[in-house]
Amino acid sequence: MHIDENMGFGSKAVHAGAIDCLGSAVTPIFQTSTFGFRDVDHGARCFSGEENGYIYTRIGNPTITELEDAVASLEGGFGGVAVSSGMAAVNTVYMAFLSQGKHLVAHNSLYGPSRGVMESIYPKYGVESTFVDATVVENVKNAIKENTALIYLETPANPTMGIMDIEAICKIAHERNIPVCVDNTFCSPYLQQPLALGADVVLHSVTKFINGHADIVGGIVVAKEKENYTKLRSIMVNMGFNMDPHQAWLTRRGLKTLPIRMERAQENAMKVAEFLENHPKVEWVLYPGLKSHPQYELAQRQMKGAGSTIAFSLKGGLEAGKKMMNNVHLALLAVSLGGIETLIQHPASMTHSKLSKEARESAGITDGLIRLAVGIENIEDIIADLSNALDAE
Numbered sequence: 001m002h003i004d005e006n007m008g009f010g011s012k013a014v015h016a017g018a019i020d021c022l023g024s025a026v027t028p029i030f031q032t033s034t035f036g037f038r039d040v041d042h043g044a045r046c047f048s049g050e051e052n053g054y055i056y057t058r059i060g061n062p063t064i065t066e067l068e069d070a071v072a073s074l075e076g077g078f079g080g081v082a083v084s085s086g087m088a089a090v091n092t093v094y095m096a097f098l099s100q101g102k103h104l105v106a107h108n109s110l111y112g113p114s115r116g117v118m119e120s121i122y123p124k125y126g127v128e129s130t131f132v133d134a135t136v137v138e139n140v141k142n143a144i145k146e147n148t149a150l151i152y153l154e155t156p157a158n159p160t161m162g163i164m165d166i167e168a169i170c171k172i173a174h175e176r177n178i179p180v181c182v183d184n185t186f187c188s189p190y191l192q193q194p195l196a197l198g199a200d201v202v203l204h205s206v207t208k209f210i211n212g213h214a215d216i217v218g219g220i221v222v223a224k225e226k227e228n229y230t231k232l233r234s235i236m237v238n239m240g241f242n243m244d245p246h247q248a249w250l251t252r253r254g255l256k257t258l259p260i261r262m263e264r265a266q267e268n269a270m271k272v273a274e275f276l277e278n279h280p281k282v283e284w285v286l287y288p289g290l291k292s293h294p295q296y297e298l299a300q301r302q303m304k305g306a307g308s309t310i311a312f313s314l315k316g317g318l319e320a321g322k323k324m325m326n327n328v329h330l331a332l333l334a335v336s337l338g339g340i341e342t343l344i345q346h347p348a349s350m351t352h353s354k355l356s357k358e359a360r361e362s363a364g365i366t367d368g369l370i371r372l373a374v375g376i377e378n379i380e381d382i383i384a385d386l387s388n389a390l391d392a393e
């Protein structure tokens with residue numbers, strides 16, 4: 001299949017990166033650890049980079065290349081690097097841009113471990129970090145130091161749904177030659193393309209929307225320019241962060257239906273957000289599609305849709321929230337998001353429990369915050385389930 005760069009998103013989601021293999025409609029799973037060379041000189045040329053050829057699956061594999069090319073095409077980047085998990089993607093970026101004596105500026109509410117590793121592991125290697133409320137552009141500017149080597153955003157943020165102005169932050173960063181990475185997991189490239197807004201690197205936990213079926217864990221990093229792509233690829237290969245061919249194949253299959261899954265999930269999420277906002281037991285709701293969201297205008301400008309993740313809190317606080325979460329039946333009480341099924345979870349005791357209470361509170365992750373990842377089930381069933389759980393005594 002010839003891919004025309006001018007094709008629509010849906011066509012690229014289906015076809016981009018496809019490898020013609022004996023006419024098969026779907027690229028096969030190259031379930032092999034190694035690849036034979038024609039002769040010793042061929043092997044040497046593959047290793048030196050003089051000739052493109054597969055060597056060993058940790059370094060590259062056609063099934064993985066297909067996924068990397070597809071996501072790079074959808075994000076509008078030079079190239080993609082698929083890795084074993086979203087956290088491997090985060091660490092690939094941290095390790096590619098940060099080293100002893102360097103400093104990171106990041107948003108204060110990130111997926112728990114994306115902040116956690118910076119506070120518990122990277123200081124051992126001489127890397128320092130400052131976490132600020134990056135929904136206020138001025139805060140990012142004020143946190144930049146002489147040794148700042150990376151600005152790291154996650155927008156919308158997990159789990160507070162804060163939204164950062166990618167374009168404005170990239171402008172400030174680039175005036176100082178600092179690269180910017182955006183974790184685009186909550187939007188997927190269907191709703192937001194950070195590279196087009198100025199970011200240098202974009203990453204995903206493909207466990208979420210890109211795969212979309214809650215059956216694999218994986219990650220990917222896409223760089224806008226070749227130089228950063230090469231740096232990221234080198235970390236993946238040498239640290240052994242590579243994805244597995246079977247994992248890549250499932251992810252590529254899931255990606256084909258991303259646009260229609262996302263449309264349905266966000267249509268459901270909008271209705272759920274309105275239901276929650278009007279419910280007498282609900283204290284507040286944060287969803288970028290609601291006018292009450294503090295960065296509603298920015299969301300309208302920066303994102304093509306509001307996505308399907310909602311944060312909310314009940315008037316009865318943590319106890320009321322626990323009762324509700326213990327009484328859902330259709331929704332699964334489970335971490336993760338971006339899949340076809342509705343999931344509900346409690347960040348303070350689950351995804352963000354390893355952060356200090358102080359770090360959580362300053363980032364707005366209150367004990368009462370509940371995160372809901374809306375799936376593609378029938379909306380009447382989702383709302384009935386939540387309504388019954390809210391009414392449970």
Ligand code: LCS
Binds near residue numbers: 090206
């Ligand atoms: N980035 C974001 C924004 C995430 O939400 C997650 C996982 C990761 C990176 C890490 O990806 P993983 O290694 O799990 O593929 N978020 C999860 C969550 O909110 N609940 O469970 C996992």
